[in-house]
Amino acid sequence: MIQDKDKKREIIVKRVAQELKDGDLVNLGIGMPTLVANYIPEGIDIMLQSENGFIGLGPTPKPGEEDKDCVNAGGQPASHVLGSAYFDSAMSFTIIRGGHLDMTVLGALQVDQHGNLANWMIPGKLVPGMGGAMDLVAGAKKVVIAMEHTAKGEHKILKKCTLPLTAEGEVDLIVTDMAVIEVTPKGLVLTELAPETTVEEVIAATEAELIVSENLKVMNV
């Protein structure tokens, strides 16, 4: 089991990046998912969507080179790559809701064995609003959750989410610092282990039932 916080993040982000395919349009959620952009495999052409209104999100501009008219979905200074396109919010969500997004990568508070996701509020505490998350999860062709396996020792991969849902049964893949887990009609299938991690450790860190794949591998990160 990996202990180092930075190492955990790196593993998650590198492994998620391996899901990208040439020509994909991808939306990366705020926070850790954003870092996936740093690990896009070579020779693969990915376009990143920014739900505030463009495809072709580029690197963060250097200080002094910001363009006030170009920000990312977090409102932070951004840039666009060659071949980008800007549009309004209706078109942005036509892309998202209409199934034109190949993949979305999001963090989670909880995810369960039915593919349910809770990542937008904690009643009585955190009321940030769902932003575009509900549309992204309901609309993207593939929904990948990138998160630490547990939160301060608490389970996050549950039999049933207890927090208000973001969407029902839409999660396809869970990538954590301990494992890669596929959501299938039969349940959660453990397909890969992180380096230095055992099946027993993953099972102990997971409330949901896990089916261990016959082809269980170690992540290539």
Place this chain on the structure above:
Amino acid sequence: MIQDKDKKREIIVKRVAQELKDGDLVNLGIGMPTLVANYIPEGIDIMLQSENGFIGLGPTPKPGEEDKDCVNAGGQPASHVLGSAYFDSAMSFTIIRGGHLDMTVLGALQVDQHGNLANWMIPGKLVPGMGGAMDLVAGAKKVVIAMEHTAKGEHKILKKCTLPLTAEGEVDLIVTDMAVIEVTPKGLVLTELAPETTVEEVIAATEAELIVSENLKVMNV
């Protein structure tokens, strides 16, 4: 009663033009309604919408000056005036259906005393399709019918339309070569007579019941 065909048209078109107000956005149907553009009162700034995708329809270009990328809703060569805007069909009908069009002027096969309109098909005979007519009539703030009062002696202003409807209860004003008739909750009100025309002639040429306005006038055309 005016007999000359051209004179009839001129009266209708001139009278309809008087309905235009400064700043109005107007859609003129194919055929006679198109001619209204030639009689826009001076000092009045009107924008014409072309439902194929722009506002600011201008005069027909001279032979040899056509632009293949600019046509009107009839597919004929057109031009745009200064300050125009092009858009797609979704925006075109956002304007029409969303109540952003101040007036539409259309021809009719039949119109009745409930404000119903039939102008898009004759079963077993003419199946042109409704094009944008149903949206125009349902969506425009003011629906003006411009037509000859009768068709080869047959009534066109009826108690109840017999042809398939274009829309139900949406007509506001009927302008013919004989009269101006307002559609009100009480019924059809005859408000103006064409020159050389009597109330009796209008009543005889109209199947629907007519309420003769106390302020009955002669058209100022």
Place this chain on the structure above:
Amino acid sequence: MKNKIKTIEEAVEYIKDGMVVAVGGFMGTGSPERLIDAVVAKGIKDLTLICNDTASPGKGVGKWITNRVIKKAIVSHVGTNPETGKQINAGELEADLVPQGTLAERVRAAGAGLGGILTHTGIGTVVEEGKQKITVDGKEYLLELPLKADVALLFGSIVDKKGNVYYKKATRNFNPIMATAADLVIVEAEKLVEVGELDATDVMTPSIFVDIIAQ
């Protein structure tokens, strides 16, 4: 970058008999004439057409009527093509006439992942037939359902090599909506330019919708 550029002939190889094909253009303006011709030349048949109209006999999809490429037309208007009316009356062509604004919204709904939209257009007319009526705030609406195609054939005034499209003047019409609502999208490029020549703010159909650029 994936190479999306093909010849007109290569592009129409993807169209098979019986498919649902959406075609941009309004009375032929903004229609992909060369793709339309290639479909005729290849002898493709039994298509279901989604288009604003059937244009006129020698123009746009009017050529598909004349050459009997389609078995069903989902359009708002056929009046400018006498041949269409003739075939409909003879029972040789099926026509599903849809109000123009409703047609735009139904195609858009398919592209935007909406299950349908409510419109007042068509209330009290034959357009109502077989449709669910829903009352909102005391006003009646028809529930109109999404309309999706297997293939969309578009015409772009300026297309960059990545597939971003710009439509000049009145050529835009249904093109950008149809771009969102088909499994395969083919754009006939009037002018093909390098990536970057189209300003990102001015792109009307983002490249991700375009599968093939036909030249």
Place this chain on the structure above:
Amino acid sequence: MKNKIKTIEEAVEYIKDGMVVAVGGFMGTGSPERLIDAVVAKGIKDLTLICNDTASPGKGVGKWITNRVIKKAIVSHVGTNPETGKQINAGELEADLVPQGTLAERVRAAGAGLGGILTHTGIGTVVEEGKQKITVDGKEYLLELPLKADVALLFGSIVDKKGNVYYKKATRNFNPIMATAADLVIVEAEKLVEVGELDATDVMTPSIFVDIIAQ
């Protein structure tokens, strides 16, 4: 041609206490900062806000939160403005949280004269509450209703004197949709140009939607 040009101060005279005001912008980018400031300066209160978010304390409509201009916020996200959460938790501000794509479609529906739209977004979540569910082709959708404002406050990068608007890069966001869905539309012009300087093909909000150009 009608003169639509007014000063910022004249423009906000049309905004009255208690109105529903839609404001363009995403985290403040593409927001009409000078109109927002003038509303604060005038002491307008009890507004219902329709906006993507409540930005941050010193930016965009975030300033309306700090200055308690609004009593209700219809938005998709408030997480970047801690003051919003504080006021919500204290019961001082009512918040109606709407998924971002649904918010865009609801405003668009109001502008387009649609009675509503069906979306799968929110199915199985609290967003369902109190809404009609409609099944189409075996899939469940929520019926989401139009959302209209009394006044829309927009930010245009380039505005011509007739009121045609062009939005640069990511400043577009909700601006063109809100332009269609308010009784009165006020655009703050970053750059005001003569009629004709904006190419008719490049206009993003046609002049007919704009009532006042604020300068």
